Amino acid sequence: MNTSTLIAPPAIVRRAEQHDTRAIQAQDSAHFIHPFTDHGDLATRGARVMTRAENIYVWDSEGHRILDAMSGLWCVNAGYGRKELADAAYQQLMTLPYYNSFFQTTNVPAVQLASKLASLAPVVGGRRFEHVFFSSSGSESNDTNVRLVRRYWDLLGQPQRKVIISRHNAYHGSTMAGASLGGMSGMHAQGDLPIPDIVHIEQPYHFENAQPGESAADFGRRAAGWLEAKILEVGPERVAAFIAEPVQGAGGVIIPPETYWPEIQRIVDQYGILLISDEVICAFGRLGHWFAYEKFGYRPDLVTFAKGVTSGYVPLGGVMVGDRVAQVLIEQGGEFNHGYTYSGHPVACAVALANLELMEREDLPGKVKNDTGPYLAQRFAELNEHPLVGVAETCGLVAGLVLVKDKATGETFDPDLGVGMKCRAHCFKNGLIMRAVGDRMIIAPPLVITRAQIDELMGLIRQCLDATLVQLRAEGLHS
Template identity: 45%
Template sequence: MLGQTPLTNFQTRDVESLLHPYTPIHKLKTIGAVVMERGEGIYVYDTQGRGYIEGMSGLWCAGLGFGDEEMIEAATAQMRALPFYHIFGAKSSEPAVELAEKLKEIAPVPISKVFFTSSGSEANDTQVKLAWYMNNALGRPNKKKIISRIKAYHGVTVMAASLTGLPGNHNGWDLPVDRVLHTDCPHYYRFGTEGESEADFVARTAKSLRDLIEREGPDTIAAMIAEPVMGAGGVIVPPKGYFEAIQAVLDEHDIILIADEVITGFGRTGNWWGSQTLNMKPKTISAAKQLTAAYAPLGAVMVPEDIYQSYVDHSATLGSFAHGFTYGGHPLSCALGVKAIEIYQKRDILGHVRTLMPLFEQRLKKLADHPLVGETRFCGLVGGAELVADKKTKRSFDPKQGVGPEASRLIEQNGAILRAIGDTIAICPPMIITEAELNELFDRFEKGLDQAEAWVSKEGLRTT
């Protein structure tokens, strides 16, 4: 069903030259590709001159929108001063040092050192290597398994994709690899049983985690990694008390909690970190995306002093800390990270997000009444609307019908770019969006959903 009407700005050159990620590439010559040419504020414009509200902040990342002059000036100044240098072999650059200090200042838990990567995937991949390195240093060579969750998303490198709990990231890729375990997804709407309260659901997921740990042996498990809000799994917000219950089980078995803040960091949930919003107490943290407001690639791993000291001890034994990326700590990216945090602070982006949150919640709750929508979910300025064939029974559409992707395409035709995650339509606008712009975004969202509902009814998709 996807892309029944080809896009009018079909770009043959683009189709022939690029291997597009997360795209049904077997259909690309039919559906075409939209080529973006410029951006301004919350809008992006394609090569045909059409404007769209970028309702996903690109890929959950362009928190300051497009064309911010302060960011452009910071990039230009850094390019003139030092366009590249590395941080291998005890070298460094002022932007890398300054950004590490800023991250320590705003971290939700005590942090001693920051390791820079080029992406969130590399950050989460590094988290696993560091957990292994730490346990080798501590004389625990068998404590190496990592727990993730069903529907989690942690990236696309071999290890990060293994941590990811989505079949599409495993099928055809020979994943997941060994040492990765998956526990329950904390989605009460989908996985709660009839008559079960949210509190009972939380207790059941905590017991399931405990059973997994005891079955595998706590002396074989190094860490659990979790997103405060599960993004690419469908914007899943855990029930109240979930992380407190999970944390108690992990602490009891000496298993560290890694917070994947790649999507939820830097104000997205109404606090600096999703960990603060969801009452997580992680030992280490992964960050990326809004770290630079997406103006350059950068990821980071943040670790406390006690864990860092285990690295020091093992480096003394082995002769070196042999891990790193050519562009980790790139001076351009770090300068933009410094400037982004400065802008978040001086423009009170957190306060702006909090001001918008009631309207965001109101408009999403209104969408829950739409005949296509089974549930809406939200936290701060990130949300999702799950489309269902039957609201009463929560019956999903057959994935082959492509209802979510078709709804996303129709929304795009109305001038708003959102993202279909299966049959959940995700929304994650730039944090600079105004109330009027946010209302316009939801108006376009609703128009697209109305058209999708008409299409579903015409095709008889609820009965097939």
């Protein structure tokens, strides 16, 4: 690691160490409404106050160093404290801090970033991405996808094609359209979701949905078949698009069998529907490629991105618009009545450019593909021997394991017991950020993680699993 690229001014460290944790927690409880949070519960516990970060570690207001195995929220790909990203933001702030992209106006960083993204997007099966629509987040980008898809079919004289098919337990954002596209039952229970003309099929989760004795390959083909069945149920003439994450992230790192995506591609081709690859988590090196569709070999028409494009340093999202859609919109569409105040924000785009150049210079996607990804897979597979682990699997630098009550039979715990949350509590106590999705524990560490740090990470995970097992046995929940 080149320490000259890290930001750790002593004054910043001293201010972080002087925070009054209880006072900050009281202010937080009084004024800050957090995302996806039970605020009554949070008020009794007090929020964890993060104060600084460096490389793959964060520090809280009590001075505890914590290995951030979730890259913030799947996004700090280049690691914390990269001075060149801060410099890029500062220089752009002092040059042109903001201007809009409406009224036939543009700015240099937005143009340069669009060109850079087009150059990084691989051509698969002749499908090219030469155009980009910018937003500020993945949620906004998926709202944009709904607009793009429906406008595309309107222009082709098929306005009845409005239905978008997604998957249960998928996450595509938390705006009205994004949450509707996603398949999270808890989100749909609030706000009368999904909105009309968005429907869902089951996820390709072999551990949970395979039939007894069914191989992963056979299950992958069967799971893809659920898309065709839904198309026929809705009516092919009404289906506009299928949206899916290459690997489901917030749903628990659900890695589809190798047979899944080729069959999905066959189905969308057969029925002529658009394919949207939501790569908010999976793009920019996370799976060892700049874009994950290249890894799995399918040909999307639209690609959602955000998070890793700036390594989370500044909010930025967007949609890579494939030539099939772009040509119709540009040549036949007239004015596209959609956009955001911060579409193509010059500071965000400048930071993204610096981030992508950094990732190219250090070959972070190649490092994940050829070095740290395979090494994490090797080390993570060792957890399959643990008494609590039903299955442990990885894809690039994402990984997930299932906590089970009976390893021999694969019996899972009663969800009401909150075993995953018990494990997560042990993780925080032992200096590790590992996310719980039900009883599935997941990680997505920064792409700058080294083999030595993977060893450290695996030691912490095993320590936390052991502590969880001790607790469960003491509570009579595990033999």
